[in-house]
Amino acid sequence: MNSRLGIIGFGQMGGAIGSGLVANGALDVGRIMAWDLYAAALQHATDVGIGTAGSVDELCSGSDIVLLSVKPQDAPTVLEQAGAGLAGKAVVSIVAGWNAETLSAHLPEDARILRVMPNTPARVAAGAFGLSESTTVTDAERSEIEEWFSAIGLVEWVPERLMDAVTGLSGGIPAYAAIIVDALADGGVQQGLKRPVARRLVLQSLLGSAKLMLETEQHPGDLKDAVCSPAGTTIEGVRAMERAGVRSGLSEAVIAASRRASEL
Structure with missing residues (x-):
């Protein structure tokens, strides 16, 4: 697959993943786009050569896989803005504490979900990623996403019930x-x-x-x-x-x- 990645939230963690993927050749810069609520975060994306979207709708329409990288308190508002734009998309969520059930309640019915807990050393290709085994992404999407993260760190698949433990351990x-x-x-x-x-x-x-x-x-x-x-x-x-x-x-x-x- 040659999926296009859209990153919603290019702050500390989203920026680390996006920058790491580009710097290590895991994803061509032409296949990645970012959007953020804050201009400073978007400037960071521009500084590392990543294109930016003017709105969540623009990002969703130009992406096959969407990385949701926002704070838990911002997630409901952002997902409401995205709305139907996420229909049929693979949504990779790194929102701390949001399990698959919570995500599903805020996404279109046909959106596919993969929950991930990363950490910031991804920026220098030394990250640690816990990926939930309870995922609804396709096998092809699962393989591609795992390949991306493996290029910038260690990948471990864990049961959904242990994702909070991954957050407390490698996330911190x-x-x-x-x-x-x-x-x-x-x-x-x-x-x-x-x-x-x-x-x-x-x-x-x-x-x-x-x-x-x-x-x-x-x-x-x-x-x-x-x-x-x-x-x-x-x-x-x-x-x-x-x-x-x-x-x-x-x-x-x-x-x-x-x-x-x-x-x-």
Whole structure:
């Protein structure tokens, strides 16, 4: 298939996906269009070479697959504006907390739905995408959409009932990771390192550790054990983290975010 993609909402997440798809050659710039409520977002689309539509109707008429990338509170208004323009379209929704049933209630009966939860590293082709197994898109559309997202990150198909968990986990990890990076860099600065040096060491070490676990499928516990020498420095650091409740705090962040997603 050579479907045309229309993006409704070119903010942080919609912009990351659109920019990532174009930058990595997953989608020719001539097959993608964007529309947004805000001029600044549309300017961002123009800056990366993506054409913009003057209205939701124009975007829908020029698209085969529509990516719905708006805030939950804006979704009803935007979908009302789109109206019959989404009839017969494949609608890929990244609206947090909106399950398939909620989406169906706001879409034409013959619109096909695929719910996705992405994250912002898609902008640099390092995203993580949870795709709902409860989808009504065609097999051809499913394959094409999966191909697009695979070009800019990791794709995992999950049951619809677990999409809120994906929202709380990978959807929030860029924020959680940023806090972790800042905190670890603070520790390095306290011990005398210049902040840019500390930050780069943290970022590269986290990147390398993630790459190591992904490529070798090594269990995180095994990686930890391999670094923790008896009576060594790292086990003391791990002990300090456990005393501070870091492990529990991170788990609670995911649980809290997942619960909030279900409330939206």
